[in-house]
Amino acid sequence: MKNIAVVGTGYVGLVTGVCLADLGHHVICIDVDEEKVSHMRKGYSPIYEPQLEGLMKKNIEEGRLTFTTNHAWGIPNMDVIFLAVGTPQQQDGSADLTYVQRAVNDIAQHINRDVIVVNKSTVPVGTNESIQQYFNQHVGELGRVDVVSNPEFLREGSAVYDMFHGDRIIIGAENEGAALLVEELYRRLKLPVVKTDIRSAEMIKYASNAFLATKISFINEISSICEKVGANIEDVAYGMGKDRRIGTQFLQAGIGYGGSCFPKDTNALVQIAGNVEHKFDLLESVIHVNNRQQVLLVKKAKERFGSLHGKRVAMLGLAFKPKTDDIRESASVVVANELIQEGAYVTAYDPIAMPNASKVLNVEFANSTAEALQDADAALIITEWDEFKQLPLSTFSEQMRVPMVFDGRNCYTLEAIQESYLEYHSIGRPVIGEVDLHKFEYTQNYLSEHG
Numbered sequence: 001m002k003n004i005a006v007v008g009t010g011y012v013g014l015v016t017g018v019c020l021a022d023l024g025h026h027v028i029c030i031d032v033d034e035e036k037v038s039h040m041r042k043g044y045s046p047i048y049e050p051q052l053e054g055l056m057k058k059n060i061e062e063g064r065l066t067f068t069t070n071h072a073w074g075i076p077n078m079d080v081i082f083l084a085v086g087t088p089q090q091q092d093g094s095a096d097l098t099y100v101q102r103a104v105n106d107i108a109q110h111i112n113r114d115v116i117v118v119n120k121s122t123v124p125v126g127t128n129e130s131i132q133q134y135f136n137q138h139v140g141e142l143g144r145v146d147v148v149s150n151p152e153f154l155r156e157g158s159a160v161y162d163m164f165h166g167d168r169i170i171i172g173a174e175n176e177g178a179a180l181l182v183e184e185l186y187r188r189l190k191l192p193v194v195k196t197d198i199r200s201a202e203m204i205k206y207a208s209n210a211f212l213a214t215k216i217s218f219i220n221e222i223s224s225i226c227e228k229v230g231a232n233i234e235d236v237a238y239g240m241g242k243d244r245r246i247g248t249q250f251l252q253a254g255i256g257y258g259g260s261c262f263p264k265d266t267n268a269l270v271q272i273a274g275n276v277e278h279k280f281d282l283l284e285s286v287i288h289v290n291n292r293q294q295v296l297l298v299k300k301a302k303e304r305f306g307s308l309h310g311k312r313v314a315m316l317g318l319a320f321k322p323k324t325d326d327i328r329e330s331a332s333v334v335v336a337n338e339l340i341q342e343g344a345y346v347t348a349y350d351p352i353a354m355p356n357a358s359k360v361l362n363v364e365f366a367n368s369t370a371e372a373l374q375d376a377d378a379a380l381i382i383t384e385w386d387e388f389k390q391l392p393l394s395t396f397s398e399q400m401r402v403p404m405v406f407d408g409r410n411c412y413t414l415e416a417i418q419e420s421y422l423e424y425h426s427i428g429r430p431v432i433g434e435v436d437l438h439k440f441e442y443t444q445n446y447l448s449e450h451g
């Protein structure tokens with residue numbers, strides 16, 4: 001069993017640290033955020049992630065997992081140091097390596113023996129070689145550092161499951177001994193290991209995310225055509241996915257991909273390609289299609305009502321996908337801002353993402369789905385939470401002024417909708433149950449004139 005430090009305790013760092021501790025290693029998680037660290041020391045997870053807190057508490061109690069803000073305490077005498085800091089997007093789309101550079105500098109200052117530095121952050125091709133050079137120049141006689149690229153493929157919302165049941169572990173290394181040692185760390189997971197050179201490992205990460213994003217934009221394009229030719233995207237995706245060469249996953253048409261990774265990593269790969277004078281036309285289109293898809297519901301609502309000025313709109317779901325409170329690059333942010341610009345009054349509800357959303361969205365927040373729907377002229381479904389999928393459809397017709405639903409996640413079967421009193425617009429499927437808007441306008445005018 002090894003002594004391991006994890007530098008950067010966000011999604012990836014925390015889940016990696018907890019997983020490695022659970023595999024029996026001794027893990028010190030280091031983060032510069034003092035509040036976060038004091039929270040984690042008590043066994044509380046700073047992120048909403050199924051199973052994570054239980055595993056954290058267990059490994060803290062069993063003495064294999066500790067947290068610190070102090071690199072000088074956490075780095076010396078380690079066998080392996082994992083690097084898992086953020087690589088956000090810069091204005092021009094490229095990856096911002098500021099956090100990586102700072103963390104590498106922090107690590108270099110405290111190394112006192114031979115050590116393997118394993119980078120889990122998603123970084124442009126060539127970055128890990130630069131990190132290796134930095135260590136070679138700055139660590140000196142105190143120890144030899146071998147940098148290994150070990151990109152991460154976990155998904156938010158199922159991060160713990162993915163860590164233990166991933167499809168593969170990618171290990172990119174120049175030094176075969178270092179690659180073997182990293183493989184050994186994960187041995188008890190019994191997952192397939194792909195060993196390669198550092199540059200290929202870095203590229204595998206970007207190419208994987210870009211390919212998944214491409215699948216999503218592709219199916220979203222097909223869904224738009226389905227709407228026009230009268231086909232049903234659910235059946236089309238199912239039929240396509242049955243071909244094992246295509247596969248069923250990531251063919252869920254919807255409001256576009258969001259989150260902290262697909263948007264930034266697709267943009268970064270366009271930049272990486274551009275830097276070697278390759279114009280990545282396909283990926284640029286994927287990004288363009290996704291931007292268009294994120295505003296599709298607002299466009300449909302606007303077309304249906306003529307104008308959204310003064311309309312009360314309920315937004316159901318703010319997280320970029322269910323089972324997370326993360327709203328980074330979520331379609332909800334784009335949708336809310338578009339609605340406000342159109343002059344609509346927006347009330348939003350999300351089972352867990354409202355605290356994060358309230359920091360960036362200037363909308364009203366409701367305490368429940370029913371409260372958000374009250375007297376609404378339209379409901380826009382942004383995230384496919386089970387809570388919305390299991391909602392009796394009568395809730396919409398009972399609470400809303402106009403029972404008009406624009407579902408960006410195809411939460412309901414058309415059969416169920418046919419039995420309801422809703423006008424229902426979804427993605428890549430026919431519109432069901434058109435209501436007479438004049439009737440509702442008349443009632444509203446009558447009520448406002450007669451109290």
Ligand SMILES: NC(=O)C1=CN([C@@H]2O[C@H](COP(=O)(O)OP(=O)(O)OC[C@H]3O[C@@H](n4cnc5c(N)ncnc54)[C@H](O)[C@@H]3O)[C@@H](O)[C@H]2O)C=CC1
Nearest residue numbers: 008009010011012030031032033085086087103121122152
């Ligand atoms: N979020 C995800 O689901 C996945 C993220 N990735 C990649 O992993 C990397 C990390 O992503 P997240 O975990 O989402 O990042 P994050 O932004 O949630 O967390 C990064 C953490 O690093 C800490 N930090 C920054 N500089 C530090 C330093 N010098 N020393 C110690 N701590 C420091 C920050 O305080 C923060 O807590 C990124 O490159 C991302 O693209 C890869 C796969 C999945």
Ligand SMILES: O=C(O)[C@H]1O[C@H](OP(=O)(O)OP(=O)(O)OC[C@H]2O[C@@H](n3ccc(=O)[nH]c3=O)[C@H](O)[C@@H]2O)[C@H](O)[C@@H](O)[C@@H]1O
Nearest residue numbers: 152153154155156250251252254256257258259261320321
């Ligand atoms: O590099 C990363 O950070 C991670 O990015 C994604 O994980 P994540 O962003 O957590 O979530 P996904 O489940 O991939 O969903 C991303 C977005 O695509 C959307 N999506 C996904 C699948 C689908 O069929 N349709 C669709 O619209 C989701 O709603 C969500 O907005 C990848 O799936 C992970 O393998 C990767 O490690």
